[in-house]
Amino acid sequence: MEELFTMIARRQFMIQSGWGAASLLMCGDRLAAELARENNSSPGRLATDPLRPQFHFLPPANWMNDPNGPIYWKGYYHLFYQHNPNGAYWGDMHWGHARSKDIVHWEHLPVALAPTPGGPDKDGCFSGSAFINDGTPILVYTGVSPEVQCLATSDDQMITWKKLGGNPVISSPPEGLQVTGFRDPTIWRELDLWLMTVGSGFKGQGGAVLLYGSKDLTHWDYLHTLFAAPPFERNGAAHSDRYDPVAAGDMWECPDFFPLGQKHMLLVSTQGRVYYVTGHYSDRRFQRESSGLVDGSGLYYAAKSFVDSRGRRILWGWIGEGRNDTAQRRAGWAGVMSLPRVLSIDAKGTLRMEPLPELAILRGSHHRITTSELSSFVPVTEVTGDSLEIRLEMDAGDAKEVGISFRRSPDSAEETTMAYDAVSRNVVLDTGRSSLSPDANRGVHKGPLKLRSGELLRFTVFVDGSAVEVFANGRACLTGRIYPTREDSLGVGIFAKGGRAKVKSMDAFEITAISRNRLTT
Ligand code: DQQ
DSSP states (O other): OHHHHHHHHHHHHHHHTTOOGGGGOOOOHHHHHHHHHTOOOOHHHHHTOTTSOSSSOOOSSEEEEEEEEEEEETTEEEEEEEEETTOSSSOSOEEEEEEESSSSSOEEEEEEEOOOTTSTTTTOEEEEEEEEETTEEEEEEEETTTTEEEEEEOSSTTSSOEEOTTOOSBOSSOTTOOOSOOEEEEEEEETTEEEEEEEEEETTTEEEEEEEEESSSSSOEEEEEEEESOSSOOOGGGGSSSOOHHHHTOSOEEEEEEEETTEEEEEEEETTEEEEEEEEEETTEEEEEEEEESOSSTTEEEEEEEEOTTSOEEEEEEEOOOBOHHHHHHHTEEOEEOOOEEEEEOTTOOEEEEEOGGGGGGEEEEEEEOOOEESSEEEEEEEEOSEEEEEEEEEOTTOSEEEEEEEEOTTSSSOEEEEEETTTTEEEEEOTTSOOOTTBOOOEEEEEOOOOTTOOEEEEEEEETTEEEEEETTTEEEEEEOOOOOTTTTEEEEEEESSOEEEEEEEEEEEOOSSSSSSOO
């Protein structure tokens, strides 16, 4: 069995990373039989799993990856997502669906898209977007294999979806282009023309976003490359024996392109990370001005945004697992939707991100901590738990490192830390000792944060079962997964090393669950 999982994990990685869609037919009879025997996704079991987040969105069971087609329409926020309804592993991609009145509490709806046997999406309904045409909701997505672009419409408030008889609307990449992939469309309208971006790239050169135009949504003309690499560095994977275009940065997945402030922003997912590019868009050409990482960890991916009822640009991302494949399948669920982030842009074109303010409705008991000088570890005994929001404002002073410890056992055999390293000027989420389980990955996630002179360090840390999300000074985010094994790994503390720091304020809130049973509906 173990060997089988290793085999699946390798194939999953290849597929998720864009390795030939033909290999999607990975579930042979032997594998299917093994999986059927391992159905661990009963609601009762999931409802009592302490590692299942309480206030992050999750499918009712089984696998989730990319957010797809978020949209606000007729009083509801709709969220679709890549979903395998048959198990806690990547494969047989469907579009899961949920809706919400407040972007915080969710109602699960029937699967929106499933592969049609013999159809252009027979091997999976991959990522895409949602938009409205003259009052009709439309989904645009990639059918595999081969990768083609398809449409589906709804005439019943987005509950059920009908695929277009004329699918696919784009049946191959532009003639003459040797691309590394061709997926994850987004559609928007400019005057009388519909525009579509598709994620792609070129071997040995880097990723690219292809731009198409259409008058009627069914006949599409390739216009040109909206944007292509650089700016992201190619890495060692580009030269490895087993070439993987996503790992090499030669395939950009899930492009998202939108106006933000006075600029335009392009998001692409590649090399396990989400990158942003800000710049100037005119005449259907995009000129880069600056770029950076949306999240410093390798667990936040395939991010997708939408405009909410108040005109704010809100971003969702897929938080992957940080434990091995066997443990995921045993758990009966895998993948978490990030908390919604509100995006803005500063004068220098730097992306700014804050957690959605409405999440505050989930705040329960509040503890205000009034320690001031800090030069070592100080336990914060007032605060414990696995469902918390912690806000810390600190002057790092001359300390080399300052931060927060959480999910800490009394003997610190298990603990997770979030710190600012004043020497390297990075924020650092350390999950090296988060779990005593051999199934959990251990890692150190880092992201640059250069504090301006006199600027205080401002951390907001969300701890939710096995999900951790950190916002630092509204411009550096880190996402992690932790799998503590001990029931007493609930402690919190703050620390400074190598000097003296000053705590300006620390507020901790217990966060209430969005459902009674961890099934998020
Ligand atoms: N996941 C989808 C693809 C996309 C990738 C398949 C990104 O459409 O490129 O599940 O995680």
